[in-house]
Amino acid sequence: MREALRGNAVEELFGTIEGYGRASDIVDAAHGADVPVWPVTDQGLASLTETVTPQGLVAVCRHRHHSDLAHSLAGQPRLVVVLAGISDPGNAGTVLRTADAAGATVVVFPEGSVDPYNGKCVRASAGSLFHVDLVRGGSAETAVTALRAAGMAVLAAEAHGDIDLDDYADDGGLDARTAWLFGSEAHGLAPELAALADARLMVPIHGRAESLNLAAAAAVCLYASARAHRRPGAPP
Amino acid sequence: MREALRGNAVEELFGTIEGYGRASDIVDAAHGADVPVWPVTDQGLASLTETVTPQGLVAVCRHRHHSDLAHSLAGQPRLVVVLAGISDPGNAGTVLRTADAAGATVVVFPEGSVDPYNGKCVRASAGSLFHVDLVRGGSAETAVTALRAAGMAVLAAEAHGDIDLDDYADDGGLDARTAWLFGSEAHGLAPELAALADARLMVPIHGRAESLNLAAAAAVCLYASARAHRRPGAPP
Numbered sequence: 001m002r003e004a005l006r007g008n009a010v011e012e013l014f015g016t017i018e019g020y021g022r023a024s025d026i027v028d029a030a031h032g033a034d035v036p037v038w039p040v041t042d043q044g045l046a047s048l049t050e051t052v053t054p055q056g057l058v059a060v061c062r063h064r065h066h067s068d069l070a071h072s073l074a075g076q077p078r079l080v081v082v083l084a085g086i087s088d089p090g091n092a093g094t095v096l097r098t099a100d101a102a103g104a105t106v107v108v109f110p111e112g113s114v115d116p117y118n119g120k121c122v123r124a125s126a127g128s129l130f131h132v133d134l135v136r137g138g139s140a141e142t143a144v145t146a147l148r149a150a151g152m153a154v155l156a157a158e159a160h161g162d163i164d165l166d167d168y169a170d171d172g173g174l175d176a177r178t179a180w181l182f183g184s185e186a187h188g189l190a191p192e193l194a195a196l197a198d199a200r201l202m203v204p205i206h207g208r209a210e211s212l213n214l215a216a217a218a219a220v221c222l223y224a225s226a227r228a229h230r231r232p233g234a235p236p
Numbered sequence: 237m238r239e240a241l242r243g244n245a246v247e248e249l250f251g252t253i254e255g256y257g258r259a260s261d262i263v264d265a266a267h268g269a270d271v272p273v274w275p276v277t278d279q280g281l282a283s284l285t286e287t288v289t290p291q292g293l294v295a296v297c298r299h300r301h302h303s304d305l306a307h308s309l310a311g312q313p314r315l316v317v318v319l320a321g322i323s324d325p326g327n328a329g330t331v332l333r334t335a336d337a338a339g340a341t342v343v344v345f346p347e348g349s350v351d352p353y354n355g356k357c358v359r360a361s362a363g364s365l366f367h368v369d370l371v372r373g374g375s376a377e378t379a380v381t382a383l384r385a386a387g388m389a390v391l392a393a394e395a396h397g398d399i400d401l402d403d404y405a406d407d408g409g410l411d412a413r414t415a416w417l418f419g420s421e422a423h424g425l426a427p428e429l430a431a432l433a434d435a436r437l438m439v440p441i442h443g444r445a446e447s448l449n450l451a452a453a454a455a456v457c458l459y460a461s462a463r464a465h466r467r468p469g470a471p472p
Contacts, residue, residue, distance in 0.1 A: 094449055094451075094452065097445050097448065097449060097452070098445075098448060098449075098452045099443075100443040100444055100445040101439075101441050101442065101443055101445035101447070101448050101452075102442055102443065103442030103443045104443065105443070124449075126445065126446065126447075126449070127445070127446065128443075128444070128445050131443060131444040131445065132443075166463055166466070203337075203459070204462075205337050206337065206338055206339030206462050206466075207335075207336040207337055207338065207339045207340065207341070207364075207367060207368075208336055208364070208367040209333050209334075209336040209337035209362065209363070209364050209367065210362065210363065211337070211362075212333065212334060212337050212455070213330055213333060213334075213360075213362070213451075215330075215449075215451060215452055215455075216330065216333070216334045216337075216451055216452065216454075216455035217455075218452075219448070219451075219452035219453075219455040219456050220455050220456065220459045223439070223456045223459075226440075226442050227402055230402070230442075
């Protein structure tokens with residue numbers, strides 16, 4: 001909620017006396033930002049939220065996405081994430097948080113992906129929903145075309161990709177400005193979408209696990225990019 | 237369940253006609269391993285499981301942990317994971333799966349950590365519970381002493397650790413045989429435990445996220461170790 005206020009996304013704040021008492025900094029910030037603050041009863045609060053044990057405050061936030069990927073790419077981002085067909089909101093939120101932590105500044109939810117404003121996604125993102133440039137809509141294929149037109153490498157993360165992530169990093173493949181495509185937990189990326197990428201990479205499996213879960217694989221891929229971008233001598 | 241059968245951990249198998257029909261390879265494997273296979277009704281199956289939509293088969297498995305860490309360390313593992321105070325079973329299972337994928341062969345659940353046989357942990361581990369050498373019990377402090385006595389580097393993963401993981405890797409700090417300590421989702425590692433480690437490392441945050449979630453941080457740390465262990469010229 002602090003992140004939403006900092007991101008200028010809060011329209012109204014509702015809270016119980018106890019909720020306000022526990023988070024007076026939030027109330028102060030809301031007053032400072034001319035956000036209306038309304039007192040409600042416990043029952044009133046419960047009717048406003050889907051969580052079982054609400055924390056005493058509910059913020060009504062503006063949607064803050066747009067659908068103009070080309071505009072986002074004009075800023076020459078170094079790291080972009082495309083969530084193509086991710087259906088689990090908790091996973092989507094976790095990947096959003098990890099993307100933000102790894103320095104990705106643009107996150108794309110194409111048609112067919114989960115609603116980023118789903119409560120589970122918002123909570124799992126731990127505020128990162130309000131940090132990144134959020135692009136919604138359009139097909140994933142159109143996004144790939146725009147990403148490539150903007151001079152970015154487009155990499156597909158696949159459990160059975162044909163190139164080892166570490167080898168690709170060693171060969172300098174992660175030095176370029178990069179957009180990562182991550183697919184659904186159950187089915188991965190659609191083959192026709194993966195085929196559009198410059199390369200299909202897999203996180204190597206050294207033990208006996210069959211695969212990583214989506215959020216873990218995304219963490220390894222995105223931090224490999226972050227490391228390649230930040231090592232001495234990396235291209236700007 | 238296939239992993240449990242491969243790991244010789246299944247004592248009995250219960251299933252509905254439909255469940256057996258959908259997974260005849262499992263039934264064949266059970267017969268081949270002299271595991272008793274019992275037919276049950278849908279209601280009977282439901283009474284055996286805590287999942288809302290059981291998949292038609294329930295395996296009764298032997299506990300497969302032991303409590304003799306020194307015995308596990310005699311095998312000179314290169315990568316060990318200690319889950320110290322992790323309370324969320326889904327997180328624990330995900331870290332188990334990631335540890336297995338990254339090549340960790342020993343996973344320690346000291347006293348005070350979640351039950352690895354919790355259903356959510358088992359499911360999130362996606363079979364890795366049956367792949368790794370599972371050690372339970374004893375204090376985390378005792379485990380650190382044993383790990384160091386076995387010649388391993390002991391590294392604490394902390395959201396606000398004082399050394400950047402990438403810098404530590406660049407300086408060769410991850411080349412040694414390593415045990416990682418991961419703490420609770422909410423509170424991290426107990427300070428007195430973290431103080432026992434050789435170093436307290438943080439995954440660098442490049443964007444505006446405050447931190448990574450536990451499973452994502454563990455994935456980045458463990459794959460950094462895996463990479464250091466496998467690069468050309470790494471010590472055996």
